[in-house]
Amino acid sequence: MSCRVGFVWETPQHFSRYIEDCGAVCEVVTPHMLAAPFFRGQFTCLIIPTGFGNAKYTNLLPALRASSPRIERFVENGGNLLVFGAAADKAGAYDWLPFPVTYAHDFHPAQVRCEKGSPGADLIDDYDPDRIECDGSFPSHGGTCLGVTGSADVIIGYSLGKGKIVVTSVHEYPSREFLKKFCCQGEQTVL
Template sequence: MTEAMLIWDTPLLFEKLFKEHDIKCQRIVSDSIGTPFIPPCKCVVIPTGFANKAYTKILPGIERNAKSLEKFVRSGGNLMVFGPMVPEYKYNWLPMELEYKQEQQVTTICMAQDHEAQCLVEDTCSEVEFDGYFSKTDGEVVFRSDEGKPLMVVKELGEGRIIATTIHEFPSGRFLKWINDTAKKSKL
């Protein structure tokens, strides 16, 4: 039984992280979203660099399948999206307002508000690397840079949620378990 789907077109180190935390993960290409061959899952992860053609070719499939991703979240799934790694980007395929500007830096993150998703980072007192920030959002800002720029947002939608971050580090095991445990199995 698959619990998490990782949308990417080549093997990633990210896959090993799920295995280390006993979460059954399956990597799929974006063109297979919405097909009857994909089993239901609890969370979908779109890694850093999804919009950069130097890293992957998954963006057209994600954009074409925007309605399937929205239905997945509304039905109780958790969708985790990292930074696109391009100079500027508007997440038109997400059912929320979200715009990104690339700016690679290191910061001490600031908690904008208390939220369960803050377990993304194991030690919120240490410095983290980020690849950009959200210049516009209608989601709840969870983390900001020390300059006040939004680095992580959460948007509740139906029975699920969209979690977007520009923090350029692997999520903690506690976070992976949280996005899995707080979601309902949904069809992608």
């Protein structure tokens, strides 16, 4: 099976190379491509990096909102979706997801606790869990908590159809093992 990851951003980033170093083929999907009704990329995973909600970095949020039904179908049909922090105090930054998520922007190092063997623990496996950079938390959401700092959720999961969604405010690259598993366990699905 081929691991094909759609990295949603305007240009290639170092993160794209990191994904490829983890064994997946990575294709940059620009906001214009994502919002275009004729675009039909096939991926096992989509990654929305940190800063997607901050207009200083990108104009991605309108494209995510316009593509919300397609993204939902992608996950239902077996694709996995990894979403990072919006990096902006913007109400509704996650309103394009198929479940409710409220985000509070607050950049800080934190002790992150996860249940051993959970996707949250796998995501931070390459780091010292006592001091991980986070760019916020999720005070309310309709998912399952996979990682917490104090009483604030910082990693959440949600299953939809045959696919999975992980939303995190951890401001670090996910561990190599997490990326290998998460990106390659999804089914190659049309976006």
